Amino acid sequence: MISFLRHVFVDSWLGRVIAGLLFLAFVGWGVGDVLSNIGSERADVIVRVGGQTVTTEDFLSAVQNELQQVARQSGMTDPAQLPVATRRQAAEQVLQRLMMQSEITLSAERLGVTVPDDALRTEVFGLPAFKGPDGRFDRKLFDSRLQQIGMTEKRLLDLIRADLAVRALVEPLQNGARAPETMVRHVFDFDAQTRTIDLVRFPLTAQAVPTPDAAQLHRFYDNHSWLFQTPEYRHARIVVLSPDSVAQSVEIPDAELKRLYEAEAAKYNVPETRTVQIVTAPSQARAQAIADQWKAGAEWDRIQADAKDSATVQMDNVRQVGIPSVGLAKLVFAAPLANLQGPVQVDTGWVVFRVTLVTPPHVTTFDAARQELREQIAHGQAAELVGQRVQKLQDAIAGGGLDHIPDNLGAAAIAGTLNAQGMTQGGETAPIPASPALRKAIIEKVFSQAKGANPTLVQGPENGWYAVAVDSIIPAQVQPFDAAAAQVRAAWDDEARRHAANVAATALYVAAKDHGGVAAAAAAAGQPVEHPAPLARGQAVEGVPEELAQLAFRLDKTGQTMMLDGPDGFYVATLTAIIHPAPDKEAMRVGRIRSAMSQALADDIGMSYAAALQQVVKPKTNMSALKSALASVSGTGGAGETSP
Secondary structure (H helix, E strand, O other): OOHHHHHHOOOOHHHHHHHHHHHOOOOOOOOOOOOOOOOOOOOOEEEEEOOEEEEHHHHHHHHHHHHHHHHHHOOOOOHHHOOHHHHHHHHHHHHHHHHHHHHHHHHHHHOOOOOOHHHHHHHHHOOHHHEOOOOOEOHHHHHHHHHHHOOOHHHHHHHHHHHHHHHHHHHHHHOOOOOOHHHHHHHHHHHHOEEEEEEEEEEHHHOOOOOOOHHHHHHHHHHOHHHHEEOOEEEEEEEEEOHHHHHOOOOOOHHHHHHHHHHOHHHHEEOOEEEEEEEEEOOHHHHHHHHHHHHOOOOHHHHHHHOOOOEEEEEEEEOHHHOOOHHHHHHHOOOOOOOEEEEEEEOOEEEEEEEEEEEOOEEOOHHHHHHHHHHHHHHHHHHHHHHHHHHHHHHHHHHHHHHOOOHHHOOEEEEEEEEOOOEOOOOOEOOOOOOHHHHHHHHHHHOOOOOOOOOOOEEOOOOOEEEEEEEEEEOOEEOOOOOOHHHHHHHHHHHHHHHHHHHHHHHHHHHHHHOOOHHHHHHHHOOOOEOOOOEEOOOOEOOEOHHHHHHHOOOOOOOOEEEEEEOOEEEEEEEEEEEOOOHHHOHHHHHHHHHHHHHHHHHHHHHHHHHHHOOOOOOEEOHHHHHHHHHHHHOOOEOOEOOO
16 A cells, blocks of 8 residues: 555545454544534534545544554553643644545546456455455455444445545655655764763762751741642542443344354464474575584574574464465474474475474353453444434433433443542542543543532543532641641652752752863762763663753753753763764665655655645535534533533
């Protein structure tokens, strides 16, 4: 698949279809506020480009995929941890990509780009989602997957045909894009540059502090009273409607569970697997020499290092059908554990191998898999059911508050006392039935809503809805000095240690600037100097805070000194060297940079083309649906509320 559709249009029609098939349902961050979206446009359409549309489901599914990628790049496991501004920016970029894709699809239609049936068939047969354990297209699996997500065969084929047409139109525009060598060199110089520093650290834990008298502690208590107050607590009633809560109420017939069990037979009926180390030699004599070395006690690493004229591979937990050579596969699965086998000739050449692990076949019965199957299907259906039940829940709240919620909606209810951190008065985590992102939104609502205010159904992150009623408030209050005496002493000690470290670090910093760096200044003061590994952009170095490394790359010449106030202490460092690697010594790195920049250039060409098409057919935006969808992504606004 061409890079433009893989990277720029991360969530193409085909990409969204396959994502849905793999996860059995589209998992979005909400279905948007379509209850009150009345107008000339369909309530679930965000943008229309000629006859092409971007629906709320399309948009939110694409945003979910994008946020997962952004979270991984930021080192996070949960997209909900991303800042609201980051989530909203990602959503806006996704919307722009989807509009561009719609423009190109429309252009392909106008230009009469057609997709032959043979090309369509080849594409479908090649999709991994429809391949059985033997690696071939499985019609039964194909029908099952479509049924699980509620999609017709015609709809799927139409989507894939449109995607192929778009690729045929865009690919010629991008072929041949290549980044200029001057630009590649500049990027390499920036990316490959490393720096070295001399470092002296002043950890807080190493600082000695005097013993305060009673007057000092009382004065500190008076000046920092906010540190010693009990938090505000609120008693609230909460109702949550989310895919997780709805999934608990979904009834799945056994027949449907069995269909899924059969469709995923490869998952629940695992044959014997083996881990095997294989050497394929160019001749019988060479294979025998390798076998003799192996029998003499050589480890696998040594065998691999010495057998440079042979092919070496370790296959972990491989099935018999996973070994390309049928003859070798039979030998491997007939061989005893740990015994060296060969040399023996197979269709790939002369081989020597050893089986290092045998995992017996494992069958998970239908009864054992029932709960997992149920959850899989229920969660696939829950996202759609949430949208269907929102209006009923809203009507129930309007008619009887939070005390008369019907049992058949799949809404979860809880009541209790908590603080703004979500903790109970007993110091435990309040058991709010919601995901971390939705939980955070609910707690914020509890502490922003007035006591006694009528509950209103609000849309939150991850397709969740909630309503809150605040019954009572226990205000925050400062603890008496005697009750907080231990906390006061600990806080006084912490501040005294930080002050002592600050004074010592500042003295060294001033001396280092006057005497040519921390090495000379620290030697005069008898302080140890560290010489960390070279710093590289975007790479962590043990013992060097990220903020200090960033400061080092802002300095323009060696000999300059910097100081950092970190959470665990102070750091003083002098830049000692700026190293510029030679491109001819880093050929692979230069190649990666050239490929990445050429890809980016190809993406820009595709985006420019799509942007130009927008001048031909102007997109029409349904602002009500768009605002609601963006609110669900950022976790603000919703039913009964207006996003800023």
